[in-house]
Amino acid sequence: MTSKERQNNMETIMRAKSLQGSITIPGDKSISHRAVMFGAMANGTSKISNFLPGDDCLSTISCFTKMGVQIEQVGTSVIVHGRGIDGLQEPSELLDVGNSGTTFRLMMGVLAGRPFHSVLAGDNSIAKRPMNRVSIPLLEMGAKIDGRENGTYAPITIRGGQIKGIHYSSPVASAQVKSAILLAGLQASGTTSVTETHRSRNHTENMLESFGVNVVRDGLTVSVEGGQRLLATDVEVPGDISSAAFFLVAGAIVPESTITLLNVGINHTRSGIIDVLEQMGADLTIKNRRVINQEKVADLTIKTSDLSGITIEGEMIPRLIDEIPVIALLATKAKGKTVIRNAEELKVKETNRIDAVVHALNQLGANIVGTEDGMVIEETERLTGSTLSSLGDHRIGMMLAVAGCITESELKLENPEAIKVSYPGFFEHMKQLRVNS
Ligand code: S3P
Numbered sequence: 001m002t003s004k005e006r007q008n009n010m011e012t013i014m015r016a017k018s019l020q021g022s023i024t025i026p027g028d029k030s031i032s033h034r035a036v037m038f039g040a041m042a043n044g045t046s047k048i049s050n051f052l053p054g055d056d057c058l059s060t061i062s063c064f065t066k067m068g069v070q071i072e073q074v075g076t077s078v079i080v081h082g083r084g085i086d087g088l089q090e091p092s093e094l095l096d097v098g099n100s101g102t103t104f105r106l107m108m109g110v111l112a113g114r115p116f117h118s119v120l121a122g123d124n125s126i127a128k129r130p131m132n133r134v135s136i137p138l139l140e141m142g143a144k145i146d147g148r149e150n151g152t153y154a155p156i157t158i159r160g161g162q163i164k165g166i167h168y169s170s171p172v173a174s175a176q177v178k179s180a181i182l183l184a185g186l187q188a189s190g191t192t193s194v195t196e197t198h199r200s201r202n203h204t205e206n207m208l209e210s211f212g213v214n215v216v217r218d219g220l221t222v223s224v225e226g227g228q229r230l231l232a233t234d235v236e237v238p239g240d241i242s243s244a245a246f247f248l249v250a251g252a253i254v255p256e257s258t259i260t261l262l263n264v265g266i267n268h269t270r271s272g273i274i275d276v277l278e279q280m281g282a283d284l285t286i287k288n289r290r291v292i293n294q295e296k297v298a299d300l301t302i303k304t305s306d307l308s309g310i311t312i313e314g315e316m317i318p319r320l321i322d323e324i325p326v327i328a329l330l331a332t333k334a335k336g337k338t339v340i341r342n343a344e345e346l347k348v349k350e351t352n353r354i355d356a357v358v359h360a361l362n363q364l365g366a367n368i369v370g371t372e373d374g375m376v377i378e379e380t381e382r383l384t385g386s387t388l389s390s391l392g393d394h395r396i397g398m399m400l401a402v403a404g405c406i407t408e409s410e411l412k413l414e415n416p417e418a419i420k421v422s423y424p425g426f427f428e429h430m431k432q433l434r435v436n437s
Contacts, residue, residue, distance in 0.1 A: 009414055009415055009416070009417070010412055010413065010414055010416070011401065011412070011413040011416035011427065012410050012411070012412050012413075013400075013401050013404025013405065013407075013410065013411045013412075013413060014404070014410050014436065015404070015405060015406065015407060015408065015409075015410070016254050016405040016406075016434045016435065016436060017255070017256075017435045017436055017437055018254055018255055018256040018257045018304075018435045019247075019250055019251055019254045019257040019258075019259050019405070019433040019434060019435065020257065020258060020259065020433065020435050021259060021260075021432060021433050022259065022260035022261070022262055023247065023259070023260075023261060023262065023429045023432060023433060024239065024262040024263050025239030025240060025241075025243055025244045025247075025261050025262065025263055025264050026050075026052055026054075026076075026239060026240060026243060026423060026424075026425060027050040027051050027052035027076060027237035027238070027239065027240060028052065028203075028237055028238055028239065028240040028241070028242075028265050028295075029052050029054060029056060029057060029102070029240055029242065029243075029422050030102060030175070030201060030203050030240075031203050031207070031235070031237045031238065031240075031265070031295065032048070032051050032052040032054075032057040032060075032237050033056070033057055033060045033100075033102050033103060033106065034106075034179075034203055034204060034207050035048045035051065035078070035080075035207065035235040035237060036048065036051075036057065036060045036061055036064060036071065036078065036080060037060060037064070037106060037107075037110065037183075038207055038208065038211045038230055039078075039080030039082050039232065039235070040064040040067075040069040040071070040080055040082050040088070041082060041084070041085045041088070041110065041183075041230050042080075042082040042084070042211055042229075042230035042231055042232040042233070043082055043083070043084040043229060043230070043231060043232060044082055044231065044232030045079060045080065045081050045082070045232055046079070046080045046082060046232040046233055046234060046235065047077070047078070047079050047080075047234045047235075048077070048078040048079075048080065048234070048235045048236075048237065049076065049077060049234070049235070049236045049237065050076050050236055050237040050238070050239075050263075051073070051076050051077065051078045051237055052076070052237065052240065052422070053073070053075060053076060053424060054420060054421055054422045054423065054424055055098055055099065055100075055420050055421045055424075056098065056099060056100035056102065056103065056421050056422060057100075058073075058098075059096065059097045059098040059099075059100045059103050059122075060097075060100065060102075060103045060107075061073055061078070062096070063091075063095045063096075063097065063103060063107060064080075064088075066091040066092075066093055066095060067088045067089050067090075067091050067095075068083075068087070068088065068089035069081065069082065069083065069087070069088065080232075082230070082232055084229065084230075085110075085113070085114075085186070085187060085229075085230070088110075088114055089116075090114075090116035090117060090118065091118050094119050094120075094121050094155070095107065095118055095119065095120045095121070096121055096122060097120060097121070097122040097126060098122055098123055098126075098421075099122065099123050099125055099126065099350060099392070099394075099418075099421050100122065100126075100421075101126065101129055101176060101349075101350070102176055104120055104122060104126060104129075104131065104154065104156075105131065105133075105134045105176035105177065105179070105180050106176060106179050106180055106183060107120055108120065108131065108134045108135065108138060108145070108156065108158065108180050109134065109138065109179065109180030109181060109182070109183035109184040110183050110184075111143075111158040111160050112138040112141060112143035112145070112158060112160045112163055112180075112183075112184040112187070113143070113160050113161070113163050113183075113184050113186070113187025113188065114160040114161075114187075115160060115161040115162075116159070116160065117157065117158070117159050118157070118158050118160075119155050119156070119157050119158075120154060120155065120156045120157075120158070121154050121155040121156075122154055123392075124392075125350050125351065125392060125393070126154050127153060127154050127155075128153070129153075129154075129348055129349075130152055130153070130348055131147060131151070131152060131153060131154060131156055132150070132151055132152040133170075133171075133172060133174065133177050134176070134177055134180045134181075135147065135151040135152070135156065136151075137166065137168045137170075137177070137180075137181050137184075138163075138180065138181070138184055139151070140166050140168070141163040141164055141165070141166050141181075141184055141185075141188055141192070142161075142162060142163040142164055143158060143159070143160050143161070143163055143184070144158070144159040144160075144161075145157070145158050145159075160187075162189075163184060163187060163188040163189070164188050164189045164190060165185055165188045165189060165190035165191045165192040165193075165226055166181075166188075166192060166193075167191075167192075167193045167194075167195070168181055168192075168193070168194050168195070169195045170194055170195065170196050170197070171197070172197070172345065173196050173197050173198040173199070173200045173317070173318040173345075174196075174200055174318075174345070175200040175201040175202070175203070175204065175269075175318075177194070178194045178196060178200055178204065178222065179204040181194045182194065182204055182205075182208070182215075182222065182224050183204075185223075185224045185226060186208075186213065186224055186226060186227075186228055186230075187226060188226040189226050189227075190225075190226055191223055191224070191225055191226070192223065192224055192226065193216075193221050193222065193223035193224075194221065194222055194223075195220050195221040196220045196221075197220070198220070198314070198315045198317070198318050199220060199269055199315070199318065200269065200318045201267070201269040201270055201318070202217075202222075202267070202269050203267070203295070205217060205222055206267075206293070206294040206295060207235070207293070207294075208224070208230070209294065210233050210235070210293055210294060211230040211231055211232075211233055212228075212229070212230060212231040212233070213228050213230060214228060235293055236292050236293055238263060238264070238265035238292050238293075238295050238297045239261070239262070239263040239264045239265055239297070240264075240265065240422070240423075241264050241265050241266060241267075241270050241271060241273065241274075242270070242322045242323060242395075242422070243422060243423045243426075244261045244264045244300065245273045245322075245323040245326050245327075246326050246398045246399070246401075246402050246423075246426070247259060247261055247302075247402075247429070247430075247433070248261065248273060248277060248282075248284070248300065248302050249326045249327070249329060249330045249402055250402045250405055250430075250433075251302035251303065251304065252277060252282045252283075252284075252302055252303075252304060252305065252307065252330060252333075253304070253307075253329070253330060253333045253402075253405075253406055254304065254405050254406055255304055256304055257302075257303065257304045258301065258302075258303045258304075259301070259302055259433055260299060260300070260301045261299065261300045261301075261302075262299045263297060263299065264297065264298060264299065264300050265295050265296065265297055266286070266289075266296045266297065266298050266300075267295050267296055268296075268319070269318070269319055270319060270320075271319065272312075272316050272317075272318075272319030272320030272323065273320050273323045273327065274286070274300075275316065275319075275320075276310065276312060276316075276320060276323075276327060276330075277302070277330075279310045280307040280308055280309070280310055280330070280334050281305060281306060281307050281308050282302060282305055282307060283302065283303040283304070283305040284300060284301070284302050285300070285301040285302075286298045286299075286300055287299045287300075287301065306335070307330065307333055307334035307335065308334055308335045308336060309331060309334045309335060309336035309337045309338040309339075309377070309379065310334070310338055310339075311338070311339045311340075311341070312327070312338070312339070312340045312341075312343075312374075313339075313340070313341045313342045313374075314342055317342050317343050317345070321343065321345055321346070321349075322349075322395060324340060324343060324346060324353065324357070325353055325356070325357045325395050325396055325399040326395070326398070326399045326402060327340070328340070328357045328361060328368060328375060328377055328399070329361060329399050329402060329403050331377035331379075332361060332366045332367075332368070332377060332378075332379065332380045332383065333379065333380075333406075334377075334379060335379055336378075336379060337376060337377065337378055337379075338376070338377045339374070339375075339376050339377075340374035340375050340376075340377075341371070341373050341374040342373055342374065343373055343374040344372065344373040344374075346374070349393070349395075350392070350393040350394065350395070350396075350421075351391050351392070351393040351396060353393070353395070353396070354370045354371075354374065354375060355370060356391055356393060356396050357370075357375065357396070357399070358370040358375055360388050360396060360399075360400060361377075361383075361403070363386050363388055364383040364384055364385070364386055364388075364403060364407055364411070365380060365382060365383050365384045366378075366380045366383060367379075367380055382408055383403060383406060383407045383408070384407055384408050384409060385404070385407040385408060385409035385410045385411045385412075386407075386411060386412075387411075387412040387414065388400055388411070388412070388413060388414065389413070389414040389415050390413060390414065390415045390416060390418040390419065391415070391418075392415060392418045393418060394418045394419045394420070394421040394422045394423065395422075396418075397413060397415065397416055397418045397419045398419055398423065398426055400413050401413055401416070401419075401426070401427070401430065405430075405434070
């Protein structure tokens with residue numbers, strides 16, 4: 001139906017009668033990036049299964065390929081032939097991360113300790129995102145880093161080499177910042193530690209341990225000793241809760257729905273969406289809990305239910321930062337008012353997600369006011385269709401596609417291909433679950 005339209009940069013979404021059935025959620029983006037990176041830095045061959053073949057993770061593969069690492073990728077299977085961190089070679093071309101902030105910032109940490117010159121760049125969105133949150137601590141460690149506006153914006157050039165461990169108190173709860181510093185720390189002299197304001201996602205810590213690295217965790221501080229080697233290991237990637245979130249919300253708000261999402265990672269540092277759904281009164285069941293490579297996984301069943309507005313703030317924010325666009329949509333269907341605060345980080349995501357969400361949902365008839373650090377969302381009885389763009393932001397695109405399942409008239413989504421960044425099969429899954437009449 002839609003693949004042709006998608007090529008013409010437009011996807012039409014009709015109101016759904018209900019959603020029924022089950023889907024297997026594709027691999028986690030954060031974990032897929034790290035599996036490739038750590039495999040490339042390790043000695044030996046690492047096999048990755050359930051890898052996410054989204055554009056962002058493919059950018060990570062391409063960057064390491066340009067540094068001489070042999071990586072075989074067929075769909076969701078990847079084999080990384082690591083030659084150790086010292087085996088990375090100076091790239092003779094630009095390292096293009098596309099739209100991927102995670103690739104960019106984690107690579108900065110890897111490159112800070114490599115004795116060669118490299119240049120990192122990406123698309124228009126990447127060029128607007130602040131990279132000084134990573135260059136500041138890496139400069140303190142002794143790496144030579146430059147970029148537009150004093151090392152703030154891409155393209156960023158790095159000449160790494162001998163670096164020393166630091167203790168860094170990060171002003172932002174960011175796993176990208178924490179991970180970049182720890183990856184540089186593995187190549188630095190002495191100990192490197194990072195203290196956060198709130199705990200951000202901990203996949204780097206978990207996976208470094210699987211690759212044989214000793215990681216010390218003490219409250220909000222994580223430390224590594226320099227000089228440790230990574231040993232190749234196989235990684236099975238759990239499903240991405242940030243992708244599942246779109247269907248969790250869809251299941252909660254599309255009338256008479258019951259859907260099951262299989263193989264979803266429910267790591268506590270990522271599972272804020274589950275807490276929010278439960279606090280709002282959603283009908284959510286968590287089954288088949290298990291652990292894969294230190295990551296908790298489960299199957300989630302969601303049914304339509306009445307919802308109530310809540311306040312989302314503080315330590316909860318990093319646990320659901322990527323889910324806020326779709327939580328805003330959820331909140332339009334929750335009785336009363338939902339307040340989101342302490343989420344100023346939204347302004348420096350793939351788009352300014354406070355502005356993007358407020359503008360898009362208000363266009364559909366919602367009643368949302370943007371604030372300095374979040375938004376206030378009132379319940380809206382009816383959302384109406386419109387023509388809106390993803391703005392090149394995958395999560396805005398998917399939020400709008402879910403909104404289209406409940407708008408009174410059809411929703412036309414421009415630039416839907418942005419969704420391939422994190423969920424290449426999104427529209428196929430939506431089609432599979434939809435009951436149209
Ligand atoms: C990510 C960390 C988060 C998140 C991003 C992925 C990661 O960004 O928003 O989608 O894989 O480390 P910040 O570190 O900027 O919070």
